[in-house]
Amino acid sequence: xxxxxxxxxxxxxxxxxxxxxxxxxxxxxxxxYVNANVLFSNGAENFNRAAHFMGTNxxxxxxxxxLFAGLxxxxxxxxxxxxxxxxxxxxxxxxxxxxxxxxxxxxxxALLGTLILLFLIIHLKQFWVPxxxxxxxxxxxxxxxxHDLYSQMKxxxxxxxxxxxxxxxxxxLSWHLLHGFQSAFQTLGWSHSAYKGLIRSVGVGFSxxxxxxxxxxxxxxxxGWEIPSGGLTLLF
Amino acid sequence: xxxxxxxxxxxxxxxxxxxxxxxxxxxPVPGISTEMSFLEMFDVLNERLIAEGRDPIAFDHDCRxxxxxxxxxxxxxxxxxPWKGTTVCQLHMREYKNGDTITVEPxxxxxxxxxxxxxxxxxxxxxxxxxxxxxxxxxGNAVDGNAIxxxxxxxxxxxxxxxxxxxxxxxxACKNSSAMLxxxxxxxxxxxxxxxxxxKRQRVVEMIxxxxxxxFGSCTNTYACEAECPKEISVTNIARLNREFLxxxxxxxx
Ligand code: SF4
Ligand code: FES
Numbered sequence: 001x002x003x004x005x006x007x008x009x010x011x012x013x014x015x016x017x018x019x020x021x022x023x024x025x026x027x028x029x030x031x032x033y034v035n036a037n038v039l040f041s042n043g044a045e046n047f048n049r050a051a052h053f054m055g056t057n058x059x060x061x062x063x064x065x066x067l068f069a070g071l072x073x074x075x076x077x078x079x080x081x082x083x084x085x086x087x088x089x090x091x092x093x094x095x096x097x098x099x100x101x102x103x104x105x106x107x108x109x110a111l112l113g114t115l116i117l118l119f120l121i122i123h124l125k126q127f128w129v130p131x132x133x134x135x136x137x138x139x140x141x142x143x144x145x146x147h148d149l150y151s152q153m154k155x156x157x158x159x160x161x162x163x164x165x166x167x168x169x170x171x172x173l174s175w176h177l178l179h180g181f182q183s184a185f186q187t188l189g190w191s192h193s194a195y196k197g198l199i200r201s202v203g204v205g206f207s208x209x210x211x212x213x214x215x216x217x218x219x220x221x222x223x224g225w226e227i228p229s230g231g232l233t234l235l236f
Numbered sequence: 237x238x239x240x241x242x243x244x245x246x247x248x249x250x251x252x253x254x255x256x257x258x259x260x261x262x263x264p265v266p267g268i269s270t271e272m273s274f275l276e277m278f279d280v281l282n283e284r285l286i287a288e289g290r291d292p293i294a295f296d297h298d299c300r301x302x303x304x305x306x307x308x309x310x311x312x313x314x315x316x317x318p319w320k321g322t323t324v325c326q327l328h329m330r331e332y333k334n335g336d337t338i339t340v341e342p343x344x345x346x347x348x349x350x351x352x353x354x355x356x357x358x359x360x361x362x363x364x365x366x367x368x369x370x371x372x373x374x375x376g377n378a379v380d381g382n383a384i385x386x387x388x389x390x391x392x393x394x395x396x397x398x399x400x401x402x403x404x405x406x407x408x409a410c411k412n413s414s415a416m417l418x419x420x421x422x423x424x425x426x427x428x429x430x431x432x433x434x435x436k437r438q439r440v441v442e443m444i445x446x447x448x449x450x451x452f453g454s455c456t457n458t459y460a461c462e463a464e465c466p467k468e469i470s471v472t473n474i475a476r477l478n479r480e481f482l483x484x485x486x487x488x489x490x
Contacts, residue, residue: 088453189479
């Protein structure tokens, strides 16, 4: 069997969803770790330095291209599967089993994904576009000029509606991950009584903790809260 | 439990054939015993419809003891009704109360066209089995099956998977009309046993190919199938199927 045929089979299509999904999960982890700097009292400089590294390092930039490609593939394939799956039942049930047999979020991956996509468009416009195409003020640390992405965050998160939008975006992400994390492993065939429970627990932990840390960022910046860093630096 | 009778209202899907567009009809069904099975209630109703010169409701059934997989009704949104690990024929009327209204629909999936009323055509499953759900045996003297050593936990898993009765409730329950639980049960059943080894790779590839041709949806791991399966086939089988398919498709000799 050649790989094109595999990718066109129903399992192959899901394989694409699983692999791109896991790749995006790794990205979330890195993104969350770097940005968590802003929660701390020494956040401004550490975060700006980290963002500078992420924006200039050649390897990271190459990964960024891969990230957009993976994201696009995940979105397009996701919609294709959703349409195909919906079309597989032309005559609909009058009464639905609903929550009796499956969780609402496992049945709503396309909807949750769409909400995340809408959030992403706004999010990229607010941060990614100005940091790549100009529009950020500059700040100097030790005679070196840096983009002041932190100030941009401060400014964007001074609007209450943005804070609410970001928190809602994190809820969508959390539910999407709650199903997606373990689903990716199931699709890859990595399910065994020996480690099935572990995958589920790690999945639930990831799906709650990572979106929670993300949600704390706009909230902290809006209220001006910070965790005393005690001189400790998360990164760089 | 005290035996009693009750009066119910049934909303049943009626459809003349696969081409016709169907619709619900409402029937009062008085005097139903709590001891009856769900199908016996339909027998009572059908006898009355025949006596009145009306068209009886077509539904599938055969063994009425939960082993043939013919009975197929979606009852208030649940394939095979609300009981866990139970077929419609094993569902009893003590589940219901006097005055209840029960909605009964056929399995709904493009791959299972309605033949009439609550009867659907499940030959798509037969074609999937024909594509690879078998083992080849040489002619000559029959080999004593018991002489082949099999690891105990493989034998147990194969046996659990072999409990699938091909009823199609997994497809009916799935929001994507996916047949993956059925397929995974059949593939696991054969792949776990020594007799299933020679055709292992070809089997899974051919069966998936046939499944895709039949117009079933893609599995999104909601696990509604496992919740509704009357034989409680586990979704771990689906993970095994995915594993078998990927290794057969990407790792085979050609
Ligand atoms: S897996 Fe379960 S629900 Fe599906 S056909 Fe087999 S017995 Fe029926
Ligand atoms: S009639 Fe045979 S399983 Fe229900």
